Amino acid sequence: MLDLSQLQARGNAIAILANQDSTAALLQADAMLDAMQAQQLPEAIAIALQTKVRVLQRLPNKTQAIALQNELIRYLKREQLPQNLAAAYWRLGQIYYDSLAFYRALDAWLKSLEIAGERQDIHAAARAYIGVGKFFFGLGEYTRALHCHNMAQMIASSLNLVQLDTEIGLNIAADAFRLQDFATALTALTKARAAFDAGLNRPSWLGEADFYQGMICFEHGEFAKAQEFLSRAYKIHHKQHNSWGESHVLLALARTFIKLAEYEHAVECLETVCALSEQHQQILLSIEAYEVLSMLYVEQGDYAKALQFHKRLHELIRNNPPEQRPGLRLSRHASQRLQSIESTLELIRIQARLQC
The missing domain is CATH 1.25.40 (Serine Threonine Protein Phosphatase 5, Tetratricopeptide repeat)
Structure with a gap:
C-alpha cells in the first residue's frame, strides 16, 4: 500500500x-x-x-x-x-x-481565511490572502489586490517557502503592473526569476513572469523586446496546454505586432485567440479579441470581415452573464466579513513578525 x-x-x-x-x-x-x-x-x-x-x-x-x-x-x-x-x-x-464567478470565489476564499485564523495556520492564511487579492484583481481594484498580496507576503515571510513566496511575488507583479508601478513589478519579477534559476519548476509561473516582463517592455515602448518576452511566454503556455495563458499572451502579442506594423501576425494571433477562448469558454478574452480584430480589419479596409467579427462581438456581449461583466463591487456584508476575519488574524500577523 x-x-x-x-x-x-x-x-x-x-x-x-x-x-x-x-x-x-x-x-x-x-x-x-x-x-x-x-x-x-x-x-x-x-x-x-x-x-x-x-x-x-x-x-x-x-x-x-x-x-x-x-x-x-x-x-x-x-x-x-x-x-x-x-x-x-x-x-x-x-x-x-x-x-469568472467572482463572488462565489470570494466566499470560498473568505471561508479558507476563517479556518486559517481558527487554526492559526500561517501557510493557509497566506494562500487565502492570495485568493482574496485575486478577487480584487478580477474586479479591477488593483490597490486593494496589492494590499492583500502584500499581507500574504508579510504572513508568509516567517515560513521561508520559495514556492509560496514566488506565487505571492507574481501576484504582486501583476497588481503593480496594473497600477503602473513598474519598479515594484520588476523587483517582484527579479525575485521570481531567481527562484526559477535556483531550480523552482513551475513552467506556467515562468510563463507569467515572461508575460509581465514583456508587458512592461510594451509600456516603455520597447516593442521588439516585448515581442521576444511574449513569444517566450506563449511557447511555455502552449507546451503546458494552458489555454488561458495562451489566449492572454496571444492577445498581448497581437497588440505588440500592431505596434510593430506586422499586421498579418497580429491577425493570426487574434484569430487564434478567438478560436481558443470560445473553445474554452473564456468569454472576456473572446470579447476583447473580437473587438481588436474587428477594429484592425476596419483600419485595413476589409469591411466585410470587420462586420463579421463585430456581429460576433455583440453576440458575446449580449450572452455574457452579469457576474462576468466589469463594474462589480464588494458588497457591504462581504467587506464587513473580511474586516472581521482580519481582526481575528491579528495574532497570526504578530507571530509572523516576531518569527522574522
Whole structure:
C-alpha cells in the first residue's frame, strides 16, 4: 500500500498528465479513487477525490469540478479532517474564479481565511490572502489586490517557502503592473526569476513572469523586446496546454505586432485567440479579441470581415452573464466579513513578525 506522501506524488503525476490527455488522466483518477475507497482510508480517499477534482478543473466547463470539490469539503467535515479544509476551500475558490464567478470565489476564499485564523495556520492564511487579492484583481481594484498580496507576503515571510513566496511575488507583479508601478513589478519579477534559476519548476509561473516582463517592455515602448518576452511566454503556455495563458499572451502579442506594423501576425494571433477562448469558454478574452480584430480589419479596409467579427462581438456581449461583466463591487456584508476575519488574524500577523 502507498503511504500518503507517495499517494500525493501519484496524484500530482495524474494532474500533470491531465494537461496532455484529460481522458487518460480521468481514468487514472477514477481508478485511484476506487482503490482508496476499497481500503476505506479517509485521508487517502480525500487525496484521491482532490486528484480527480484537479483533473476536472482543467476542463472548459467547471461544473463537475465544482460539484466534486463541494463533495470533498463535505467529506472532510464528516470524517473530521479539518487540517485539509482550508486548502479545499482555497481550491474551490480558484475553480469559481476560473469560471469568472467572482463572488462565489470570494466566499470560498473568505471561508479558507476563517479556518486559517481558527487554526492559526500561517501557510493557509497566506494562500487565502492570495485568493482574496485575486478577487480584487478580477474586479479591477488593483490597490486593494496589492494590499492583500502584500499581507500574504508579510504572513508568509516567517515560513521561508520559495514556492509560496514566488506565487505571492507574481501576484504582486501583476497588481503593480496594473497600477503602473513598474519598479515594484520588476523587483517582484527579479525575485521570481531567481527562484526559477535556483531550480523552482513551475513552467506556467515562468510563463507569467515572461508575460509581465514583456508587458512592461510594451509600456516603455520597447516593442521588439516585448515581442521576444511574449513569444517566450506563449511557447511555455502552449507546451503546458494552458489555454488561458495562451489566449492572454496571444492577445498581448497581437497588440505588440500592431505596434510593430506586422499586421498579418497580429491577425493570426487574434484569430487564434478567438478560436481558443470560445473553445474554452473564456468569454472576456473572446470579447476583447473580437473587438481588436474587428477594429484592425476596419483600419485595413476589409469591411466585410470587420462586420463579421463585430456581429460576433455583440453576440458575446449580449450572452455574457452579469457576474462576468466589469463594474462589480464588494458588497457591504462581504467587506464587513473580511474586516472581521482580519481582526481575528491579528495574532497570526504578530507571530509572523516576531518569527522574522
